[in-house]
């Protein structure tokens with residue numbers, strides 16, 4: 001039987017916003033090694049030292065067929081017709097470091113390629129990947145339509161940017177009757193973050209109201225950053241108390 005792990009093609013994505021590594025190197029593109037094509041979608045398996053057997057149990061063929069098919073149909077539903085679309089599947093064990101969330105969905109700066117990254121196998125853990133796909137596809141749509149920049153997938157925006165963005169995304173998914181987190185869940189998430197950022201009661205109240213106003217509204221990165229500045233999230237987000245670490249005498 002044909003190997004599912006042979007590299008059959010390479011896909012290059014160029015970005016507007018590079019990722020700057022610990023050593024200060026700016027990475028402005030990624031190269032995705034393609035292993036399979038299914039239902040018009042290119043598939044890349046990012047596993048540590050995998051065997052064909054590992055692959056078949058983590059990412060079964062029929063499961064990958066349905067995932068690929070659904071990816072194509074969701075992107076189409078949202079008005080994206082990429083020249084190339086790809087899925088990158090990470091094994092849970094390698095999904096550490098910057099990839100703490102369940103996925104990512106970078107688009108390239110030419111806006112002709114969409115990559116959806118799953119950082120956990122959607123099959124092994126049996127979570128509903130339909131919701132993850134819709135969610136990631138909405139992030140991709142906002143980038144595709146240039147409301148957000150094409151950023152390298154390892155670029156980490158401040159946590160509050162994502163938290164605000166999710167009100168826009170889930171509200172729009174709700175309006176389309178698609179799987180999403182509901183407003184109450186997102187408000188809880190936001191309140192937890194605002195507490196972590198130690199917002200005053202007054203700011204907390206304004207921030208929660210601002211979140212409510214973003215529900216279902218199409219936004220731009222610039223608009224979110226502006227909202228964050230007005231609420232003092234930008235300043236607070238630079239040094240979240242939980243992440244403060246002594247970095248030497250100059251920070252004391």
Ligand SMILES: [Zn+2]
Pocket residue numbers: 135139162166
């Ligand atoms: Zn998200």
